[in-house]
Amino acid sequence: MTSLFRDRILPVLTVIAAILVIWHVFVIYLNAPFVRDQAARAGETISLSQIIERTFAQERPILPAPHQIVAELWDTTINKAVTSKRSLVYHAWITLSATLAGFGMGTVLGITLAIGIVHNRAMDRSLMPWVIASQTIPILAIAPMIIVVLNSIGISGLMPKALISTYLSFFPIVVGMVKGLRSPDTLLIDLMHTYNASRAQTFWKLRWPASMPYLFTSLKVAIAISLVGAIVGELPTGAVAGLGARLLSGSYYGQTIQIWAALFMAAGLAALLVSIVGYAHVRVLKRMGVKP
């Protein structure tokens, strides 16, 4: 237990503490000019300690202090009704639903493509380069158009955002699953041959179980990236709802604290989703009898 503390927790805590210290220094440094300006305009002379005090309590600071962000987070999650448009939980839920829908579709699409690629040589040769090329296209740049076009044919709301997430998340899954489905070596495949196993049997009893570790590793990447897709997908809809909309409206009105609160919420959401997938990973591997 003590070694866990010494090797894992203590270094991380130290780095976090260092980040917090640097943050506070920057809060003072970045916000001080505004405080000085204000004081000069009011015609009062203020001491250094007063400047520092005021940099931590501005309404629209250049860099908000951590405690301001925590206060904003607390205010918009606990103090507001969940259904209210001012509640961060409401916006997070909208983003989360698009993320999960996109992630689900991306997973199904990715696994289907991977199965096709593994079993059909022509698909492998012709599809794989395009799957890779598709990712060099900055889909997030196309997001506004996808949303506008889908809107004009009557699809709006959750679906366009989910499609962007799908597009982003299917790629890591295809790559990971192709690798995973091909991971059983010749010896094992030959063994299945000697059992006179059909293609389907080989797939379900050998390839599929063997690909599980690869699948979950890709799923972790995919869920993080679908959250990004959902957030960016919300930008061009004109800041209606969702974490991306909070970012956009915050930047329109100079509400820096609101932007940072939305960022922290997104970070928390990402951490939560990734750790859920990680937990499922451990559970599934344990059920399959894999030793860690």
Added chain:
Amino acid sequence: MSGYLVFALVFWLLAWAFNEWLVQQKPKDRRVARLIGIAVPLLFGATLLVIWECMVHGFSIPSILLPAPSAIWARILSSTPILWADFQQTFLKSVITGYVAGCGLGFLVAILIDRSPFLQKGLLPIGNFVAALPVVGVAPIMVMWFGFDWPSKVAVVVIMTFFPMLVNTVQGLSAASHMERDLMRTYAASWWQTLVKLRLPAAWPFIFNALKINSTLALIGAIVAEFFGTPIVGMGFRISTEVGRSNVDMVWAEIAVAALAGSVFYGLVALSERAVTFWHPSVRGGRA
């Protein structure tokens, strides 16, 4: 009307059959084999374009929804100066600068913390965590701090590319095995010599992995950052304004340029990877 659709269907079936036939070939000549390797995906791409073109004409889809590839190509030719200006602003100024700065910084920090296991243990989990976060979200903040022009986009790109590079480099530097490191010790090699002659070469595959991930991330970061405020030039700006003006063919032209730039960028990184890590099994591939 339906002539287009029939043609698309026939073309698709023919191309598919031809591809099936091509991949069954086992030519003796290596050059022919390589040619087939290039031809198969190219044919697939051409098929997609033909189907797209025919669908647009066949179903008479309004060009405001989905312009035909030929229309997009005409648009690219007719507005090359605008596309070039956007390309310069977004790609040459924001992406390249930010990519070099972010990757360089990540690499340097990884080397710096290499001698301190304590810092490594502290920074790695945080780096991994940040790499999974929606970092594009910092775009509005960076636009506020560094203004509308390209420096704010560079800042976003630097932040996005820094952590993948840091994490991968640290991992790569520990990739050399104990045997090899012990060998260097018996040669009385200094830390510096071990780094340059053993550990960096062993780390190249990891570093190139990060470089490849970052090449797409950088483009995304720069374009998304332009949604939050930009001077009147740039790919992200053009896309968002032309969508508003319903000039969809211009948007697609911009997307085509972005896709081309992204693919070439990725391809260059991948090519230099093959040159630098020529010894790696995945490059040799057991074919030679």
